[in-house]
Amino acid sequence: MVVVQSSKVPLPHPSSLSPPPHPHTTSILFEPSSLSLALTHSDSSISLYNSFSPHSHSLPHPQTLIPSPSSSSTFLLLQQPSSSSSSAAAAVLFIVSSPHRSRILLRLYRLRRDPPSFARVTGVLCCHKDLRFEPSLGVLLDAKHGAAVRLAGSVNYFALYALSSNRVWVFAVKDDDGGDEDDGGGVRLMRCAVIECARPVFSMSVALGFLILGEENGVRVFGLRRLVKGRGGKRKQLRNRGGGLEVVNCNGDLEGKMERHGVAVKQTNVKFKHDDRDGGSCFVALKGNEVKTKSTTKVSMSIKAISIQAVSQRMFLILDSRGDLHLLCLSNSGIGVDITSNVKQLHRIMKVQSLAVLPDLSTMSQTIWISDGCHSVHMFTAMDIENALNEANDCNDKLMHIPVNRVLFSSEKIQDIISLAANSILILGQGSLYAYAIS
Structure with missing residues (x-):
């Protein structure tokens, strides 16, 4: 019953x-x-x-x-390396984005234990020139806010997308040893990667070792670990410019190029030989709607991936703007360069x-x-x-x-x-x- x-x-x-x-x-x-x-x-x-x-x-x-004002928000679990793998041992952060003059403002709140309540994070240590912490405001990112900003959080990492800049920033968050957890303060914010997007992003998911961007007619999948650490542990900047995806060191030196063939992204290095330990990505197309015209030709209607939800370690559900569901299946853990995948419509x-x-x-x-x-x-x-x-x-x-x-x-x-x-x-x-x- x-x-x-x-x-x-x-x-x-x-x-x-x-x-x-x-x-x-x-x-x-x-x-x-x-x-x-x-x-x-x-x-x-x-x-x-x-x-x-x-x-x-x-x-x-x-x-x-x-x-x-607030434009987007997300929860983030702050898991210490010495803590158990269960999410119950993790601290809880709430991150809010807002416009502030010509920049993006990030306000961080932490769930205190005694008394249980959310409090403003009173100290954020930023390690990059384009990030600045103002105690009365929050963290200022030197980028235009524009009409739309999206946040997606997971465990220790979150991603931010700004439409006006056509960029996705990937950040890592960890406890600062000098912070008082119950006073709402003490975290370190590190920018790990920047992706320059050739197309608008309509949804994001950071989960299970993957960063997935919902685009027009498909989703783009990144292995989060290699995206964050890069080759040899270097931070990376990625430029998605239609013909390919350039991987650039933060100091501007060209490291590699991933050219797109059809709906997949294949890596070919410029300075280094092909190495499976390098990071990678792939684009997976969603089947669009076809409309017959008077000339009996079929015109494909574009669809947008507007929601991405993890279902298991290798499966993600995608909701498109037409109201249909798609199942994305990934064949590996996101560690290798070749992220092979397929998608089926429900x-x-x-x-x-x-x-x-x-x-x-x-x-x-x-x-x-x-x-x-x-x-x-x-x-x-x-x-x-x-x-x-x-x-x-x-x-x-x-x-x-x-x-x-x-x-x-x-x-x-x-x-x-x-x-x-x-x-x-x-x-x-x-x-x-x-x-x-x-x-």
Whole structure:
């Protein structure tokens, strides 16, 4: 017998000082190891909650309210090398990007243990000329903010994309020995790599040793370890200029070139012989929509990869702008230069607007949730994807057919969804949060 438990959590106004009409909540972020919740509001302010409980009758006013403007945000787990591999031993950071004059401002908040709450990081040590920490503001990156900035965080690393600069920065974060963890301070911020993009980036994922950029008609996959460390441990700058991807040392010396043939990226070094220990990347195309014209010719409609979620150690789900899902399968751990991959499209059961997957990849029983952006959420599992992938490969089918295990219906129109646990989901409606647990 399947039991579905549900609870409704009304949302408070983010600030009693804001004049009417009060801003409403537009999106949610959840960090499962600390049960931290971030609510982004229509005025771009952010409410931070620690130890969120879906069984609460209502949310109180947040202890930490990040004032507007904010353009993007992400959680990051700060794992010490001497700590255990479990995410429970990691410190939790929350990173927010904002425009500040002609630069990008990064504000960092850390989850304190006693009392449990998020506090501003009071000291950030920056090791590069284009980074500067201002105690009253945060970290200033010498780059134009422009119309769009995206953040994606993982364990000890996060990526930042600025559309106006057409660049992706990869940063590493670690504890500064002089910082007081419970005083909210003491981290070191290091720029590891810069990617100059020839095409706009619509989504990013930093997970499981990969950096994946969602582009038009496909995704670009980088091995994160080699991207960060480079050849011989040198930091790298990568320039994606249509004809190829140039790998350049931070001092400007040309180190290598990766030329693109079709949808794959193959490395050919300029100064060094081919070495499998060097970093690499590949571009994987998504099948676009074809439209017949009056002359009976077919014109391919471009699609954009707008969401990327890790499903297992080697599989990622990609949501495109047309509302279709694609399964990206990677054949290695991202350490070698040749990142071989393939992608299969899932059979459409509806036009998907939102995709949510639990970040915990320790079990194949994890749940995938998809929403139509109206009033329904469909549920299936990673094991269902594995079985469907095997059947599609055996039958040489172009589409994967995934059975839907459960369907949830919401009385309010769905704005966003996030996975809370293996079989729990949090739904953002028009004025409330709805938590569902299936057992």
